[in-house]
Amino acid sequence: MRVIIVGAGQVGSSIAESLDDDHEVVVIDTDDSRVESLTYSLDVLAIEGDGTSLATLREADVGAADLFIASTDDDETNIVTCATAKTASDAFTIARVRSTNYLQTWEESGGAFGVDFMVSTNLLAAETITRIIGLPAAQNVDVFAEGSVLLAEFCIPTNSPIAGQTVAEADDQFNELTVAAVLHEDGLIVPDGETKLATGDEIVVIGSAESTRAFAADLATDRDENRDVVIIGGSEIAVQTAELLEDRGLQPRLIENDPDRARELAERLPQTTVMSSDATDREFLTREHVGDADVAIAALGSDEKNLLASLLADRVGVDRTIAVVESGEYTDLFEAVGVDAAINPRDATAEEIIRFTLDGRMENVAIIDHDRAEVLEIQIDDDSALAGRPITDATDDLPARVTIGAITRDGEFITPRGDTVVEVGDHVVVFVETEAVDAVASRL
Amino acid sequence: MASKWSSSRLRVDWRTSIGLVGTVVKYLSATLLVPLAVALFYGRDVLTFAIAFLITVIVGLGLERVEPDPDLGTREGFLMVALTWLVVALVGTVPYLLAGMGTGSTLAHPINALFESMSGFTTTGATMMGEISFTQHSHALLLWRQLTQWLGGMGIVVLAVAILPELSVGGAQLMDAEAPGPGIEKLTPRIAETARVLWLVYLGFTVLEMVLLYGLHLGGLAPNMELYNAVSHALTTLPTGGFSPEARSIEAFSAAVQWLIIPFMIAAGANFALFWHALTGNPEKLTQDTEFRSYVGIIGVLTAVIAGLLFTGAGIETVTDAVPPIIGQVEDALRHALFNVVSIITTTGFANMDFTTWSAPAKTILLFAMFIGGSAGSTGSAVKIIRWVVIVKSLRRELFTTVHPEAVSPVRLAGRVIDERAIRGIYAFTLLYVALFAFASLLIVIDSWRVGYTISTLEATSAIASTLGNVGPGFGAVGPMNNYLDFPATSKLLMTFLMWIGRLEILPVLVLLTPSYWRT
Amino acid sequence: MAVRVDVRTSASLLGTVLQALAVPLAALVGVAALYGDSLLPFVVPTLLSLAVGTGLQRFERSAPGPREAFLLVALAWLAVALVGTVPFVLTGAGVFASPVNALFESMSGITTTGATVITDFGLHSRSILLWRSVLQWLGGLGILVLAVGLLSELSVSGAQLMETETQTQDVTKLAPKIAETARLLGGIYTGLTGLMVVVLLVLAFGGLAPALSLYDAVAHALTAVSTAGFSPEAASIGAFSPAVQWATIPFMFVGATNFVLLYYLLQGDPSRLRASEEFRFYLAIVLGATALVAISLFVNDRFGTVETTLRHALFQVVSIVTTTGYATVDFDLWSPLSRHVLFVGMFVGGMAGSTTCSIKTVRWLVVLKAFRRDLFTAIHPEAIRPVRLTGSPVEESTIRDIYTYTLVSVVIFSLLTVFIVVDTTWSAVALSEFEAMGAAASTFLNIGPAFGFAGPYGSYAGFPVATKLVMTVLMWIGRIEIVPVLVLFTRAFWRS
Structure with a gap:
């Protein structure tokens, strides 16, 4: 497949990085130094030029492209680039935007601006955050099979009833749930039944929505449902999160320092209590009882501020802290120093875009632990190695260890166990380590 | 324009305003043809209206000549609106003066006539007529009185905007200055079109009420509601005016008529834009409107309280012949409570019984109800429901921010954020209204004391609340079956001023009194 | 969800305040002994306030935030009023046989209203009558301002408490330490009171005040500077000579003048007072209203001489505008004009940062200026024109607060009037509309006398019980300027 990516920022390059092995990738960027560094670091064709100019696009041979991704940092540029590409090519166009206005227009018009698919970075990040809030103790949550399957990452807390059990024991208690992976300090393990779960382990579970929620509630017995949410910062992600929380009937609090911006937000968010104050003012935090909150989300303009704000929130007594991290390399650091969940908006965007490069049957993809593993949702056809066979037989044939996390058949959830027979037409959610993804995917 | 300004130290092109007032008056003369026709039919006061018609045409043409080529700005707009109402009220006195000459009518006195005319156009309904009967006044004159209210109801300037093309540019601002409530809603892109829509809805309701009232008469449910009465009362219900050619107001008619008039008063006190949306x-839009819901709710609560008082008899001071049998009668208590509450809140001023006979609690409740007023964009006056709704919401916000000093919480009305400046404006208006009321009450007390006229505080305050709020009747000497004749002339002039300033919602008039309006 | 107000801190601080209240109560035990009155009515509340105070103080205490301050302010006034009721109830003389009357009297005292239920002053002991004056003196400057000045425990959060209680940021810190500021204010207050005692005594020794004893001098000094208005005499200041009446006027006037400006004046800096627009406005209102009343009295030829007319006009206007509530004559008998002017005067009030109540001149001044600004911006929609007070711009949010406060006051007054009319009709108490309005304004705005049977020489005892209770509550709400009480009834205060 020939893929053209316009904009080699963080999103653009991470997409390019995950595609360069199997696809012809052309990257266009206006910044010559970025173009140069990409040329050497990745196996891609990097062109310096303006994506909105037809000449540049012709240079990239846009006519032959199958997929066209516009992911610069500017919404209007991305949209115009896609529209331009459409004039010279039949490629499937994807535009990344921040503003939800464009997304709304695009959704309502059923594909305006010559954009075939539109991804809103901010909205995706906000959705991730609200999913995490919905699941106590979770660090990351993704949905599959139209919401009937949840993928969640947890860190096992001390005094959790699960700590010390084996994977098989844990699986038995929650029958619609599979522990797909355990992330130790020394790496990722695809567990078998005998693997022991210990405090501090991060585990990835795949299961039905109800089971996953029950598991989360069991894992963190001392945490109620998250009703009281404080959002620190008035960035676009913060607003989107507040809007999603409002939709769920919550009345979040939002702290924004700039009075004008605070006023603007207060007007946009009828159910949110917007406060205009410095979120690092301890006296204010105490007086407003921010410490009583169940969750604090740090969504200020910069990573450093988010770190400070979430640590401070943790200090005043907030149960869980979630921070938005723009630079991917900081996520681990954040979680190491005590932030309960660090969300990288670009990860979510990249996930969303990459799934278009996969083969038609693959419908959804999630990236685990900074691309050490992926979770794929695949519709089974006749050619699949899984079709018509019990899982244990089939998985032995595959080139690498995979875990079948969940199966849905006509919308019904089926718990995959060794003797479960997968049928054609089933949707299967599988957990695969990244280096084996391409090999495995082709066989399924 | 610039040259005109420099030639005079005044920064207002008053000629434009007067010229436009002339145009309005010129067209207004056409409405005098209606009573003229009635006069011809009944054979009384023909000459009166013929002369009045001529005078109006001449005044209109004369004023128009002051500035044949008007160019309207913001300031000229304020002046034009304020002047229009004043000049129209002055012109409206002509029939009263002419008809009253030599008949011993109380309206022969210019101040009384001016009061009556202003009370008519501003839809107040306070009267200076000593004896209201067809022996004293002609059918034509009493119909002219009703007609003034109908013209004033939706607004003379709104009517002018609808008809006169030269007003279409500054029209929105003119309507804003005249229309009740904070701000107008443009229903259609063209302001003249909006004005026409409002007048059409208004006209439609009026005709409907006429037909229904006359239908009741034909159906035998309203023996004395002849065509003349049906037309007369429909003409003063929709503008929430309250004049009646009957001395006993609506009490003169059957219960069926009273029940029928209630929904029309309620409709008249609701936002006409909502009806347009409904149609x-x-x-x-009508049922979800916060203001409309509050309006219906307030009417409901006050009616329930007063109906309870009347039903138990606690609402009647002393039972005399003048009091219809209400105590212990469910339908009667409910009808009288609902009718008078609606009449007062919508600032109509009809009465189906003399509520002066009510006990102090019931009267006090009515007195404070005079401050509530109808909805914005209705023909009702006084403070208006929407302002109270905003005030209550903003008070709750104040309390919230007291607890959370950093909280930024905009006041919302049906999901829409209200501008802080608008909230301040609403506070300022309401306070100014209350202050003006208190100040004018004091003046009335002083003035009455000066001439030795005894007046109780309740009478004085109710007279002021009633004229400032364009309601009509007060209590005691100025009760619904009485008149305002006994006040000293100065008090009458003051009340005439209050009706004028109250109808225009204070600001357009008050602005004219500031030096910066004229100079800077 | 948890309660987010630290109730224990408020309760504990309230305990401290109550403990301090034992001091004036104990002093009254001495007074009772001196006059040979029964000691019990004062011994019991002294012990009671000590016991309850000590009990409450045991609660865990941390630094109070604004919410705790609101709760404390609301509770402190209520608690002091309740303790203040005890002496009246224990004597049980006359109208105090009814506890509601006793509570009314106590609340009227501590809130410096000065509306009394006493019908026959002869029935009550001197110590009880002095207790009324003492209550008013304590309430005059604000219980908490006194407490902050005296109790070191309250000094840290003092600014918070004082601001909440006075509802004005105008009490700028005069000294670096808030306790020091409170002490300065208390000093001025005490000094003025002492000065008045001396002045009155000098008049008495000079033969200009034959009816005035030391007891009278003290009792009136305690209630004049606090703009409160209780008098142990049935005829109020009317019982004394014209000289005493003249001497009382400036003290009421000064009591309703901003104490911060007085402080600068005492420091030898009169420029601030002279420059203050509020002061000029206050002065203009007093003089204007006096002129109106005086003219009305002249025309009616009520008091033959110019001096008498002027004295009574000035005295009554100052008494009402400053919210004191003394009377030299029964102004209820005056012409409708004079009575209406006095009625309107009730809504004015003195300056912010003084002992006065009611709406206060500063609010009216800002309202007026904001009106003018609004008229200006109606003509010049693009103009930005801040409202200025004595040169410095007033914040828009403050203007909104002032609008809200003023309007809410008017609305509460209206509702109270309706309630009084309904309740009196229900109980078959004859009361005209004007008298009802007068009584509503007089209690809610903490003035004292009204018209009719609640007039300056009358008593509130005739009102039905429910009305008296509602008035008691509104005196409380009115004295601490509405907001600290209203917020207690919002969900946000307790929960969010």
Whole structure:
């Protein structure tokens, strides 16, 4: 497949990085130094030029492209680039935007601006955050099979009833749930039944929505449902999160320092209590009882501020802290120093875009632990190695260890166990380590 | 324009305003043809209206000549609106003066005539007529009195904007200055079109009420509601005016008539824009409207309280012949409570019984109800429901921010954020209204004391609340079956001023009194 | 969800305040002994306030935030009023046989209203009558301002408490330490009171005040500077000579003048007072209203001489505008004009940062200026024109607060009037509309006398019980300027 990516920022390059092995990738960027560094670091064709100019696009041979991704940092540029590409090519166009206005227009018009698919970075990040809030103790949550399957990452807390059990024991208690992976300090393990779960382990579970929620509630017995949410910062992600929380009937609090911006937000968010104050003012935090909150989300303009704000929130007594991290390399650091969940908006965007490069049957993809593993949702056809066979037989044939996390058949959830027979037409959610993804995917 | 300004130290092009007032008056003369026709039919006061018609045409043409080529700005707009109402009220006195000459009518006195005319156009309904009967006044004159209210109801300037093309540019601002409530809603892109829509809805309701009232008469349910009465009362219900050619107001008619008039008063006190939405296929706009809900709620609560008082007899001071049998009668108590509450809140001023006979609690409740007023964009006056709704919401916000000093919480009305400046404006208006009321009450007390006229505080305050709020009747000497004749002339002039300033919602008049309006 | 107000801190601080209240109560035990009155009515509340105070103080205490301050302010006034009721109830003389009357009297005292239920002053002991004056003196400057000045425990959060209680940021810190500021204010207050005692005594020794004893001098000094208005005499200041009446006027006037400006004046800096627009406005209102009343009295030829007319006009206007509530004559008998002017005067009030109540001149001044600004911006929609007070711009949010406060006051007054009319009709108490309005304004705005049977020489005892209770509550709400009480009834205060 020939893929053209316009904009080699963080999103653009991470997409390019995950595609360069199997696809012809052309990257266009206006910044010559970025173009140069990409040329050497990745196996891609990097062109310096303006994506909105037809000449540049012709240079990239846009006519032959199958997929066209516009992911610069500017919404209007991305949209115009896609529209331009459409004039010279039949490629499937994807535009990344921040503003939800464009997304709304695009959704309502059923594909305006010559954009075939539109991804809103901010909205995706906000959705991730609200999913995490919905699941106590979770660090990351993704949905599959139209919401009937949840993928969640947890860190096992001390005094959790699960700590010390084996994977098989844990699986038995929650029958619609599979522990797909355990992330130790020394790496990722695809567990078998005998693997022991210990405090501090991060585990990835795949299961039905109800089971996953029950598991989360069991894992963190001392945490109620998250009703009281404080959002620190008035960035676009913060607003989107507040809007999603409002939709769920919550009345979040939002702290924004700039009075004008605070006023603007207060007007946009009828159910949110917007406060205009410095979120690092301890006296204010105490007086407003921010410490009583169940969750604090740090969504200020910069990573450093988010770190400070979430640590401070943790200090005043907030149960869980979630921070938005723009630079991917900081996520681990954040979680190491005590932030309960660090969300990288670009990860979510990249996930969303990459799934278009996969083969038609693959419908959804999630990236685990900074691309050490992926979770794929695949519709089974006749050619699949899984079709018509019990899982244990089939998985032995595959080139690498995979875990079948969940199966849905006509919308019904089926718990995959060794003797479960997968049928054609089933949707299967599988957990695969990244280096084996391409090999495995082709066989399924 | 610039050259005109420099030639005079005044920064207001008053000629434009007067010229436009002339145009309005010129067209207004056409409405005098209606009573003229009635006069011809009944054979009384023909000459009166013929002369009045001529005078109006001449005044209109004369004023128009002051500035044949008007160019309207913001300031000229204020002046034009304020002057229009004043000049129209002055012109409206002509029939009263002419008809009253030599008949011993109380309206022969210029101050009384001016009061009556202003009370008519501002839809107040306070009267200076000593004896209201067809022996004293002709059918034509009493119909002219009703007609003034109908013209004033939706607004003379709104009517002018609808008809006169030269007003279409500054029209929105003119309507804003005249229309009740904070701000107008443009229903259609062209302001003249909006004005026409409002007048059409208004006209439609009026005709409907006429037909229904006369239908009751034909159906035998309203023996004395002849065509003349049906037309007369429909003409003063929709503008929430309250004049009646009957001395006993609506008490003179059957219960069926009273019940029928209630929904029309309620409709007249609701936002006409909502009816337009309802008629164009958005009925949910009416039922979901915060102001409309509050309006119905307030009417409901006050009616329940007063109906309870009347039913138990606690609402009647002393039972005399003048009091219809209400105590212990469910329908009667409810009808009288609902009718008078609606009449007062919508600032109509009809009465189906003399509520002066009510006990102090019931009267006090009515007195404070005079401050509530109808909805914005209705023909009702006084403070208006929407302002109270905003005030209550903003008070709750104040309390919230007291607890959370950093909280930024905009006041919302049906999901829409209200501008802080608008909230301040609403506070300022309401306070100014209350202050003006208190100050004018004091003046009335002083003035009455000066001439040795005894007046109780309740009478004085109710007279002021009633004229400032364009309601009509007060209590005691100025009760619904009485008149304002006994006040000293200065008090009458003051009340005439209050009706004028109250109808225009204070600001357009008050602005004219500031030096910066004229100079800077 | 948890309660987010630290109730224990408020309760504990309230305990401290109550403990301090034992001091004036104990002093009254001495007074009772001196006059040979029964000691019990004062011994019991002294012990009671000590016991309850000590009990409450045991609660865990941390630094109070604004919410705790609101709760404390609301509770402190209520608690002091309740303790203040005890002496009246224990004597049980006359109208105090009814506890509601006793509570009314106590609340009227501590809130410096000065509306009394006493019908026959002869029935009550001197110590009880002095207790009324003492209550008013304590309430005059604000219980908490006194407490902050005296109790070191309250000094840290003092600014918070004082601001909440006075509802004005105008009490700028005069000294670096808030306790020091409170002490300065208390000093001025005490000094003025002492000065008045001396002045009155000098008049008495000079033969200009034959009816005035030391007891009278003290009792009136305690209630004049606090703009409160209780008098142990049935005829109020009317019982004394014209000289005493003249001497009382400036003290009421000064009591309703901003104490911060007085402080600068005492420091030898009169420029601030002279420059203050509020002061000029206050002065203009007093003089204007006096002129109106005086003219009305002249025309009616009520008091033959110019001096008498002027004295009574000035005295009554100052008494009402400053919210004191003394009377030299029964102004209820005056012409409708004079009575209406006095009625309107009730809504004015003195300056912010003084002992006065009611709406206060500063609010009216800002309202007026904001009106003018609004008229200006109606003509010049693009103009930005801040409202200025004595040169410095007033914040828009403050203007909104002032609008809200003023309007809410008017609305509460209206509702109270309706309630009084309904309740009196129900109980078959004859009361005209004007008298009802007068009584509503007089209690809610903490003035004292009204018209009719609640007039300056009358008593509130005739009102039905429910009305008296509602008035008691509104005196409380009115004295601490509405907001600290209203917020207690919002969900946000307790929960969010």
